[in-house]
Amino acid sequence: MKEFKIVVYFVFIVFLVSCKSGKAVLNSGEINKDISAKQLIRENSKKQAKFKTLQARVKIDYTQDLEEQGYTVNLRMEKDKTIWISATLGLARAMITPKEVSFYDKINNQFFKGDYKLLSNLLGVELNYEKVQSLLLGEAMFDLKDGKYVASTSENSYVLQPEEQSALLELFLLMNPSHFKMDSQQLMQPLKKRFLQVDYLAYQDVEKQILPKDIKIIAVENNEEVIIAMEYKSVSLNQDVRFPFKIPSGFKEIVLDDTP
Known part of the structure; x- marks a missing residue:
């Protein structure tokens, strides 16, 4: 289970790079302390990415227990339909669709095929394709x-958080004042x-x-940190x-205990 959990983190987080060598976006926006949560949400919705397909090569550095590993993968996406990654020489491959999550590993001769409920329990966050x-x-x-x-500010970011935080899940969204995309999701x-x-x-x-362009992920459970x-x-778009x-x-199929 522990080995598969590492694989799931890798498969899940590797999708987070979807960018191209292009003109850097400068963080030149100034904080408006009077802006409302509704205004922030409206500006954020205007910046949603619009493309049909994306493909890229991505280098990932993965660190756990002070041990670091590096990977290079191919990433392809058809927006709203499919996310696909393949490791070097096709040794591991994963595909996510709105209905299913699939993965196979040629090194260990194993595969996983299932719905989002299992991954949601494993990662501790309710997932679906859109998320x-x-x-x-x-x-x-x-x-x-x-x-x-409700909206507030923190250093150089706007902060959105639910008016009433849940005892089971606390959410903080930091938004960039220049372009209103996410600075951080916690x-x-x-x-x-x-x-x-x-x-x-x-x-x-x-x-x-x-x-x-650059992304850093920190995932913690108990005393384990990734x-x-x-x-x-x-990367190329719309090819x-x-x-x-x-x-x-x-x-061999990997079967998970689907209890939370």
Whole structure:
């Protein structure tokens, strides 16, 4: 289970780099302390990424227990439909669709195929395709129009948080005053000693789309901490892409305990 959990973090977080070498977006915006939560949500919704497909090569540095590993993967996405990654030489491959999460690993001859309930329990956050895709693009993981939020400021960011925080899940969204995309998304589950922080360290303008450039992830459960840093290598938008995915015969299925 522990090994598979590491794989899930890798598969989940590797999708977060969806950017192109382009013009850097400068953080030149000034904080307006009188801005309302409704205004922030409206400005944020205007900046949602608009493209059909994306493909890129991504370098990931993964650190756990002071041990660091590096990966280079191919990433492809068809917006709202499919997210696909493939490690070097196809040794591992994953595909996420609105209905299903699939993964196979040729090194250990194993595969996983299931719904979002299992991954939600494993990562401690209720997931679906839309939430994963939003995280990839520097957009809010939760639909901000569905709840009531209050606005405040913290150093160089706006802060949105639910008007009433849940005892089970506390949420803080830091928004950039220059372009109103996410600076950071922080999810805490104090009772389960879980914490997930996604920091968008820099953005860039790619074909008139503001997309993440540098991202750092910190995931904590009890005393275990995983840190993932990502560096884009290249990306192209709106090109024809394929999503080859076939689980090899003879592989052993990974079956998870779906209890929370």
